[in-house]
Amino acid sequence: MMRYMVTGASGGFGGYALDWLRRLAPEDDIVGLIRDPRKAAKVESKGFEVRIGDYGDIDSLMSAFGGVDRLLFISGAPGNRRSEHAHVVEAAKRRGVSFIAYTSLAQADLVHNMLSTDHVFTEAKILQSGIPHTFLRNNWYLENEALLFRHALKTGRLIYMSDEATVGWALKREYAEAAARVLISGNEPEVMELSADPTRYGELAQALEAATGKAIEAVDLDEEQFVEALRDDASEQTVQGMVEVQRLIAHGDLEVESDDFTLALGHSLLGLEDAVKEVLSKQHLL
Secondary structure (H helix, E strand, O other), rough: OOEEEEEHHHHHHHHHHHHHHHHHHHHHHHHEEEOHHHHHHHHHHHOOOOOOOOOHHHHHHHHHHHOEEEEEEOOOOOHHHHHHHHHHHHHHHHHHEEEEEEEEEEEOOOOOOOOHHHHHHHHHHHHOOOOOEEEEEOOOEHHHHHHHHHHHHHHHHHHEOOOOOOEEOOOOHHHHHHHHHHHOOOOOOOOEEEOOEEHHHHHHHHHEEEOOOOOOOEEOOOHHHHHHHOOOOOOHHHHHHHHHHHHHOOOOOOOOOOOOOHHHHHHOOOHHHHHHHHHHHHHHOO
């Protein structure tokens, strides 16, 4: 029997991954790891075994990883990510985990930004552990643009500040499906650049217009204009985070051309217009 574990099982990505694993492996072979015991019922109600483990507590991970063969290691939230991720890798090694699929970032070893450094650190830890692995270098979730979609539907302008740089947007559930399939296979390349076709914000605006039937103009702003435009739509912290992301996009950090995504999935990605419709529907914007 092969035992598969998904970390962050009560989160969005983890939930999608569990649902996909159920289609690919017996339910009794699938385990979800969550940090907060109060969220266990949500995962258990779907029929999955739940174990409690906190990235910040290696003893809890040592206990939770018992009997696990393959681990879908979903990266944690920024903050203490390096020490927490080191705990995950160490516990996996000591517990004899035979394969790790880790959700990393596009071109992690080739770029340097506020997101990439922790992923480079974690990839190195996994390499040092000697555990067979695949680094799933995810590009960008289309859901991350929901705030800009909301603003665009209100103003008719899809704003951005990254010039003609491209992004490989895809749905979170598509990245999660790829992760589940790689976990089941356990025999994929050590690094997979998971990216949809490189797409500019102008093309994203066209897809948003087609999805809604509303006139949408793509507008490239400078940083001051971008911040001012979103001032009433989100907190200062959220807007500043978006500014940082726009900077890395402008730098070309998410410009990737790769067939790895469709290779991992075994089928094509959803078209951009339909993917935008899906995001809008989930955000109750359609």
